[in-house]
Amino acid sequence: MFNEVYDVIVVGAGHAGSEAAAAAANMGSKTLLVTMNLQNIAQMSCNPAMGGIAKGQIVREIDALGGYSGIVSDTSAIQFKMLNKSKGPAMWSPRVQSDRMRFAEDWRLLLERTPNLDFYQEMVAGLLIKNGKVAGVKTSLGIEIKSKSVVLTNGTFLNGLIHIGDKSFGGGRAGEKAATGITEQLVGLGFDSGRMKTGTPPRVDGRSLDYSKMVEQPGDDKPEKFSYLDITKPLKKQRSCHMTYTSELVHDLLREGFDRSPMFNGRIKSLGPRYCPSIEDKINRFADKDRHQLFVEPEGWNTVEVYVNGFSTSLPEDVQFKALRSVVGFEQVKFFRPGYAIEYDYFPPTQLKHTLETKLIEGLYFAGQINGTTGYEEAASQGLMAGINASLKVQEKDSFILKRDEAYIGVLIDDLITKGTEEPYRMFTSRAEYRTLLRQDNADLRLTPKGFEIGLASEKRLRRMEQKHNDAEKFVEFFAATSVKPEDVNPILESKESSLIKQSDKIFKIFSRPNVTIDDMRKLQVVEEYIEENNLDDEVIEQAEIQVKYSGYISKEKNNADKLTRLEYVKIPDNFDYSQIKSMSFEAREKLKKIKPVTVSQASRISGVSPNDISVLLVYMGR
Known part of the structure; x- marks a missing residue:
């Protein structure tokens, strides 16, 4: 190992590092994944969930390109929800509650089965640089490992500092030491660096909670899945989450500790995520609100550990405990561990190219929280793109860049390197100007051909996408070509309080009405027969419905994108x-x-x- 020259070395094995290593290795590059602890590969450091608003679209894009996050999200899921289903399909966002231990295990086993991928456990203390190019890494033991490119995915570990009340100690995550050496070297080479903050809530013993006092939050009646491949299956059974609320009493108890809060006494100077504030920040910023939601999320199928979503805090542990015991359903709560805040180094992403390669050092790539982002999904997508581009560069092939009208991943990276960020960047649907085109249902149609072309997505994945595309197109053509008589369709229209037709009309025109759904259309014998004869699955049926009902919006947005992208050339x-x-x-x-x-x-x-x-x-x- 130590005498080899690797094509790609990935430093860090979180979500970004895992995707980067998998992508580079699957594209044929000899890859080494170096991490401080091999037991913590793809650890869910914060909430046990994948997806959500805009984040779910990113996971589906990663899957469509040939990444692993969608597959692992499916195999380790304990609950599935399609968020925003009451809105238009551009807003639909898949989310799973995950089994934290199974998620990390499934990721590790997938990586171990990936050809061209080696592993090594140690801290990387510095980079080998020769003539403005990266040449490998140097470990804390002084071992030099040579490579043609390096991807840094250090997460919150670079000079990480953990805060709980008036206590502070070095660490990259609870129970793990910080990484040192890299920031100092990069600053010495001319890079700008900064500090950011994130936080996490207490983990509690589910046996000490009274769920009868909370509101149950079950999964979808008909759960779907993330991966477009058929190697994963939708859940047959699910675990419920629960919801409860803080109160004025809880807020008063938390305020008692504000003078010992590192957020308010000046010990934390860096900015945290605007859209995922700590509980003390919420109380301070939204003083008019007398309560805030708390989501009580199980950490897995069998464990009793529970994540208290919405109660992220760095207040002293005694204040956390006293306040949480005043929350309905938490009167007898027992802590597994208190919440904490963590400060860490990041490098403003305007120092990167669209490939995520640094402008200063050739062959050096940054991905994940080192670029100022927050969230597993944002990190994973950057890792995937950095791994792809590091591999392509070593193979002397053209770089791979996604545009803003092609993927949320393209929006994310373009935002980072063009606008930069001074607070942890989180993806939202509102950040994408072409979100009608960038739906979660069509990520495979948008990206799988591209993934196949660069050698990452498999031929099996491509053929499955082509089959879905062809079946959906033919189904839409069937609607456009087939007429229906008034006596057949008017009873359906009457039940929907929609205007009746007086003569035969095309199904496409009727189906285009806002309040008419595919379930309504399936009441027509001719439609149901077509579905059965052609053995159409739910994915194809949903795709055809979207194409019919939103064809005008999709065409208009595509025209706008085409006009604006002329300047890209x-x-x-x-x-x-x-x-x-x-x-x-x-x-x-x-x-x-x-x-x-x-x-x-x-x-x-x-x-x-x-x-x-x-x-x-x-x-x-x-x-």
């Missing part, structure tokens, strides 16, 4: 001298010089660059 020459453009604003010149956009479209998305600045740039470029 207007390349800005390397080392373009913005200082010569005197008619451009000073702020725009400074931002453009710092970020060095590759295309005019990317330049237009940089904060501080106005449409007028872009017009000047185009004129100056002779367009």
Whole structure:
């Protein structure tokens, strides 16, 4: 091992590192995954769940490209929910509650079965750099391991500092030491670094809770799954979550500890996730609210450990315990461990290219929380893309970049490297301007051909996607070509309080009505016969329904995307001298010089660059 020259070394085995290592190895690159503890591969450091609003779309995109997160989410799921089902399909977001121990085990076993992948347990203390290129890593024991590229996925471990009340101690996660050496070396090489904060709630003993006082939160009646492959199956049984609330009493008890809170006494100076605030932050920011929801989430099928979602905190442990015992259903609660906050180093992502390769050091890639993001899904998608691009670079092939109209992953990476982030970045559907195109149901149609082309998605996966696409297209054509008589369809329309038809009309036109569903259409004998004769599964039927009911919206958004992406093809020459453009604003010149956009479209998305600045740039470029 120590004498080999690896194609790719991945540092860190969280969600980003696991996807990066799997992608690089599956694409034929000799890969080494180095982690401080092999027992904690793909550890769910925070909540035991995958997916959610926009995050579920990302997991399906990872799966469509040939990554592992969707498969593991399915095999370790204890509950499935499709969120936002009452809204349009652009908002539908799959989410699973996971068995934490099974999730990590399934990930490790998948990685161990992956060819071209070696493992090594030790802390990486530095990088080997030669002539501006990465040449490998150096461990804390002084061992040098050579490689052609390195992907850093250090999570919260870089100089990690854990806070509980007035106590602070080094650590990358509860019970694990921090990683040192890398930040100092990178800063010495000219990188900018910063500090961010995240937090986690207490874990409690489920045997000490009174669930009869809480509101049960069951999974979907007809659970679906994440992976497009048929190697995973929807859940047959599920575990319920529960919901309860804080109260004014709970808030008063928590306020008693605010003077000992590292958030309020100045010991924590870094910013935490805006959209996942701690309980003390919620009480402080939303003083008008007399209660907040708490979701009581089981950590697995058989364990009694429970995650208290919504009670993230760094208050002293005695304050946490006293306040939580005043929550309905938690009167006799026993702690497994208190909640805590953690500060860690990150590197502003404007220092990266779209491939996630650093601009300063060739062959060095950053993925995950090191780039200022928060969330398993955001990290995993970056790891996948960094692993893909590191492998392609070593193989001297073209890089792989997803555009904003092609994937949420494309939106995420473009946001990071174009706009940067000063607080932990979390994905939302609102961040994507083309979310009608970027639905969770069509991630395979969008991305599997691309994954197959770069050698990551299997031929089996491609053929399954093509079958789904063809079946759905033919089903839509059937609706457009088949007419239905008034006497057959009017009873259905009457039951939906929809206007009746007076003469035969195409099913497509009737089906396009907002209040008419596929279940209504299946009451027509001709439709049900078509489904049975062609053996159509639920995925194909859902895809056809979306294509019929939202065809106008989809076409309009596609046209808008096509118009705007024309600027993606207007390349800005390397080392373009913005200082010569005197008619451009000073702020725009400074931002453009710092970020060095590759295309005019990317330049237009940089904060501080106005449409007028872009017009000047185009004129100056002779367009």
